[in-house]
Amino acid sequence: MLSAQRRDLLMERLRRDGRLVGRDVAAELGVSDDMVRRDLRELAAAGLVQRVYGGALPVSPAVADYASRRSVAEDSKRRVAAAAAGLVTPGAVVVLDGGTTALAVVEALPRDLRATVVTHSPTIAVALVDHPEIDVEILGGRLFRHSLVACGAAAVEAAAGVRADLFLLGVTGVHAEAGLTTGDRDEAAMKRALAARAGDTWVLASSEKIGAASPFEVLPLDAVAGVVTDADDGPALAALTDAGVSVVRA
Numbered sequence: 001m002l003s004a005q006r007r008d009l010l011m012e013r014l015r016r017d018g019r020l021v022g023r024d025v026a027a028e029l030g031v032s033d034d035m036v037r038r039d040l041r042e043l044a045a046a047g048l049v050q051r052v053y054g055g056a057l058p059v060s061p062a063v064a065d066y067a068s069r070r071s072v073a074e075d076s077k078r079r080v081a082a083a084a085a086g087l088v089t090p091g092a093v094v095v096l097d098g099g100t101t102a103l104a105v106v107e108a109l110p111r112d113l114r115a116t117v118v119t120h121s122p123t124i125a126v127a128l129v130d131h132p133e134i135d136v137e138i139l140g141g142r143l144f145r146h147s148l149v150a151c152g153a154a155a156v157e158a159a160a161g162v163r164a165d166l167f168l169l170g171v172t173g174v175h176a177e178a179g180l181t182t183g184d185r186d187e188a189a190m191k192r193a194l195a196a197r198a199g200d201t202w203v204l205a206s207s208e209k210i211g212a213a214s215p216f217e218v219l220p221l222d223a224v225a226g227v228v229t230d231a232d233d234g235p236a237l238a239a240l241t242d243a244g245v246s247v248v249r250a
Contacts, residue, residue, distance in 0.1 A: 060212035098149035167198035176239035211236025
């Protein structure tokens with residue numbers, strides 16, 4: 001089998017099964033483990049898979065730049081946002097992450113809602129201007145342009161002063177084995193810092209993020225209250241529920 005044919009087969013199996021175990025594929029094809037590892041390295045370098053120990057997982061499309069993500073799964077994000085907005089109660093202190101799904105949450109919040117929103121995203125803060133009864137607190141730091149959020153040491157220190165009822169967390173991947181992941185180490189650290197300051201953390205996960213993974217872990221699945229998603233029933237969602245994850249269907 002030519003290397004190109006082998007890589008096509010690997011991608012087909014990944015789409016079918018949601019994961020690849022290198023040793024199993026090597027045994028099936030009658031090739032060495034090293035050959036499969038080399039194939040996976042090349043696929044990962046092309047941005048087609050997310051390598052993990054022993055194999056690979058589907059890569060998340062949400063690692064694209066912010067402008068590109070605005071047009072990805074727009075209807076899905078609106079459905080997730082509408083369900084997540086229902087978790088925000090009057091008078092609550094809510095930490096709202098950055099990103100395109102979080103922006104859709106702002107649009108879904110009632111215009112007369114009285115609450116406090118803490119965010120490290122200038123985009124989210126500006127969008128909340130249209131909600132006159134919401135007090136907005138902005139955490140500052142180094143701007144991470146990919147998601148238009150503040151990260152770094154100053155932002156993490158600012159998060160330490162927050163006490164919130166709820167954190168609506170955005171990630172790029174939700175996977176039963178890899179947990180909650182994102183594409184940047186500093187952004188992952190900032191998300192952890194915010195989650196530590198909230199009573200409950202709910203994950204905003206439009207359908208393309210379920211079963212996908214990115215390089216840096218944010219939190220394990222058992223560290224959050226649950227996941228809000230509109231993903232169809234399938235192996236990836238079933239694996240989450242089997243792992244004991246609470247799922248709010250959008």
